[in-house]
Amino acid sequence: xxxxxxxxxxxxxxxxxxxxxxxxxxxxxxxxxxxxxxxxxxxxxxxxxxxxxxxxxxxxxxxxxxxxxxxxxxxxxxxxxxxxxxxxxxxxxxxxxxxxxxxxxxxxxxxxxxxxxxxxxxxxxxxxxxxxxxxxxxxxxxxxxxxxxxxxxxxxxxxxxxxxxxxxxxxxxxxxxxxxxxxxxxxxxxxxxxxxxxxxxxxxxxxxxxxxxxxxxxxxxxxxxxxxxxxxxxx
Ligand SMILES: Cc1cc2nc3c(=O)[nH]c(=O)nc-3n(C[C@H](O)[C@H](O)[C@H](O)COP(=O)(O)O)c2cc1C
Numbered sequence: 016x017x018x019x020x021x022x023x024x025x026x027x028x029x030x031x032x033x034x035x036x037x038x039x040x041x042x043x044x045x046x047x048x049x050x051x052x053x054x055x056x057x058x059x060x061x062x063x064x065x066x067x068x069x070x071x072x073x074x075x076x077x078x079x080x081x082x083x084x085x086x087x088x089x090x091x092x093x094x095x096x097x098x099x100x101x102x103x104x105x106x107x108x109x110x111x112x113x114x115x116x117x118x119x120x121x122x123x124x125x126x127x128x129x130x131x132x133x134x135x136x137x138x139x140x141x142x143x144x145x146x147x148x149x150x151x152x153x154x155x156x157x158x159x160x161x162x163x164x165x166x167x168x169x170x171x172x173x174x175x176x177x178x179x180x181x182x183x184x185x186x187x188x189x190x191x192x193x194x195x196x197x198x199x200x201x202x203x204x205x206x207x208x209x210x211x212x213x214x215x216x217x218x219x220x221x222x223x224x225x226x227x228x229x230x231x232x233x234x235x236x237x238x239x240x241x242x243x244x245x246x247x248x249x250x
Contacts, residue, residue, distance in 0.1 A: 016235050017118075018061020020091075022079035027241050029084045032248035036084070037233070038076050039091035040115050041069055043099035050122035059120070070106065077108035089113050089154060093128055097144040104149035113154040114145060117184055133157060133164045142176035154210075156182040159197055166197060167204055174207040182210040182233065192220075195227050202228030218245045225250060 017040050025036040041064055042051045051062040065072045077088045089111035092100050104112045116138075118129030127135055135141065146153045155178045159166050173181050183201065187194040193213035202209050211229035215221055216237040224232045232250075237243060 016239070018063075019239060022076040024241070025080055026083050028238050028243075029080075029086055031238075031243045032246070033086060035087045035089050035111065035231075035233075036080055037089040037091055037111075037113065038073065038080075039113075040093055040118065041073065041090065042066070043069065043092055043094040043103070044096060046095045046126045047093045047123065047128055050120070050126055050128065053122045054120050062120075070102065073103060073109065074106045077106060081108045087111055087152075091115050091156060093118065093123065095126055095128055097141050097148075100145050101148045104145075104151040104153070109151050111152045111154050111179075112145065112149055113156050113182065114142060114178075116155060116157045119158065130158045130161050130164075133161055133169055138169075139172045139176045142173060142178055146177035146179075152179040154178065154180040154182050156184070159183055159185045159194055160187050167200060170201045170205045170207075170209075174205040178207060180210055180230075181205065181207050183212060185211060185213045193224060195223055198224070198227035198229060216245070218249065221245075221247065221250050 020038055029036055042048045048066050054062045073090055080088050087110040088108055090103055090109055091113045092103060093115045094100050100112050103109060116130060116132035123129035124131045132138060142155060155173045170181055185193040185198050198211050208230035210231045210233055211224040212233040215232055215234045221232055
């Protein structure tokens with residue numbers, strides 16, 4: 016969660032039983048930095064990051080997490096080209112680079128970034144270049160049910176491109192729960208392990224998520240208060 020998930024925040028919630036902690040999302044290149052400046056201008060201060068020393072910032076944040084916790088550190092990244100993501104994968108203590116195909120702020124969509132990565136003709140090539148050159152694992156985070164996107168086709172593209180995990184925010188418009196049906200279909204059709212995300216705020220929701228065939232789940236908003244009133248260690 017941009018503006019929230021820094022090392023201090025993650026260090027305060029990892030003890031609930033998480034095995035991956037995700038920093039960011041961060042902007043890595045000029046187009047994404049310019050887009051985030053426009054977003055900041057309209058009051059969304061959480062998109063403000065130390066643009067001139069983002070790599071050392073990520074390095075310090077990753078070190079801070081590893082100092083206190085035995086978890087994998089993932090970094091959620093926005094970039095219009097693969098190379099800056101590959102560069103982050105080389106940072107010591109970064110275990111996973113997560114390609115952000117998820118954000119939907121118009122400023123990112125205008126530069127074919129965020130969820131509009133899913134509409135790019137070169138998406139497979141983009142992910143393959145990262146996977147072939149990264150020195151960490153590569154996750155791809157997508158938003159489900161984006162207009163004009165065939166989720167099953169995209170899941171297969173990401174699988175074929177060689178990513179290690181597909182992370183899906185299974186959001187469905189008008190529903191305050193994950194799209195479990197879509198997750199089941201995706202899990203049935205790809206070999207790549209899937210992490211299911213959206214609206215988990217109870218053990219029952221975790222069970223429903225796992226029944227779709229996902230290999231894991233992620234939690235965002237339910238953690239903002241830095242508290243969880245359910246136990247994730249039973250799963
Ligand atoms: C304030 C906030 C900032 C977020 N920033 C990002 C981000 O930078 N990158 C990303 O991939 N998802 C981001 N998300 C989406 C969450 O990671 C998650 O996919 C979404 O909130 C659904 O999961 P949840 O129902 O557990 O919150 C953000 C969510 C919130 C609430």
